Amino acid sequence: MVEVQRAVETELDRIAPVIDDLGRRFNEAGHELALVGGPVRDAMLGRPYHDLDFATSALPEETERILKPWGDALWDMGRDFGTIGCRKGDWVVEVTTYRSEVYDTSSRKPEVAYGDSLDGDLVRRDFTVNAMAVRVPGRGLEDPYGGVVDLAHRVLRTPGRPEDSFSDDPLRMMRAARFAAQLGFTVDPAVVAAMTAMAERIEIISAERVRDELVKLICAPYPRLGLTLLVETGLAQRVLPELPALALERDEHHRHKDVYEHTLTVLEQAIDLEERLGGEPDLVSRFAALMHDVGKPRTRRFVEDGTVTFHHHDVVGAKLTRKRMKALKFSNEQIDDVSKLVELHLRFHGYGDGEWTDSAVRRYVRDAGDQLERLHVLTRADCTTRNQRKADRLRRTYDALEERIARLREQEELDSIRPDLDGNQIMELLGIGPGRDVGAAYQHLLELRMDHGPMTDDEARAALLAWWADRT
Structure with missing residues (x-):
């Protein structure tokens, strides 16, 4: 645990010019700011990362006002979800208002409600290892759900009941498999049980979001772990049914x-x-x-x-x-x-x-x-x-x-590989115009090229004329 703390402190020192400066700007404006999720997790694991995700008490329009003079470029495509993004040097920064996402039982899109505390924001996150935060500029670690311990044990658990988490966002079931494949972690039995019981709920998620998670899983270091989890929980039957279908019944005969x-x-x-x-x-x-x-x-x-x-x-x-x-x-x-x-x-x-x-x-x-x-x-x-x-x-x-x-x-x-005569040469030699005969002649010469290799111009012309004579 001490080694993890030292690793995090070293990493925070490295990115201090960004996080401390931004933290002061939000603090001076009367708002909280915390580095959250993947960057905190990856700092503890010693994994490289390029994006910085923050959570804040500020509403999107206030966040935009703070980021605009600070960042090198600004974008607000995620405004409907409370997110404003910017680029600062080599870093991509996204700042999201404390929030709560809940899916309607039949909706593909989350209903966004803003929260009023960091802890309330963290409990809505997918897994405990992603529900840790570092307040800035003070650098106080917030780990209300035991993410550090789960990180040490290499296990994926949800901050609250997995059934509640997967009901809020069914894509998190795919994310469990993806993180298992990326990190080589095991998945808590209670999480596996909830995934199995709620597998059909993945069907309300758009094909594009499912595809993106599947791509990340397949391109991860340990895809077998994630794919096996999808098959065992029944999720694969709904998103990639061809995979479990490969488990053909066998008999001794x-x-x-x-x-x-x-x-x-x-x-x-x-x-x-x-x-x-x-x-x-x-x-x-x-x-x-x-x-x-x-x-x-x-x-x-x-x-x-x-x-x-x-x-x-x-x-x-x-x-x-x-x-x-x-x-x-x-x-x-x-x-x-x-x-x-x-x-x-x-x-x-x-x-x-x-x-x-x-x-x-x-x-x-x-x-x-x-x-x-x-x-x-x-x-x-x-x-x-x-x-x-x-x-x-x-x-x-x-x-x-x-x-x-x-x-x-x-x-x-x-x-x-192409024929030794082109279409224009074929038409000129045979005295014909564009049409099916030209295509047939081209294909014949291509087959000769495949069978015998390159021919001289004279050989190709002789072969074409002989073929044409047989056809006519």
């Missing part, structure tokens, strides 16, 4: 992997390979790993010899992925990228034990397009076999494929 556990392992292995993508959490890669097998429940078939097949689960899975991501309001670009990876994740295994022709390599690169590096990651992560010899063989085979791609790249423009 039919052999197949536990698809749900396999999926979580693939996600973790994809995370381990993110250095190939720049080292930062990559949402597209992670979400593709999470969704890559969602087509299996709909395509499962039992074979007489005791095996189980999942034919075309890649195509079915891509459609399910696209549908779910649309429902969660992801961007079209993200939907396209993730769906493409899900659809292509088996392509590597369709070429046997590495006997790839140049034509097959070209098609693999063309179909992956700008998602090729992510496809490398997903394909490698999708190997979860415990048979070390098989795992080593698959790794060596994929190493060989990447080497083939690299060699062909040196010889050809693999990343922008």
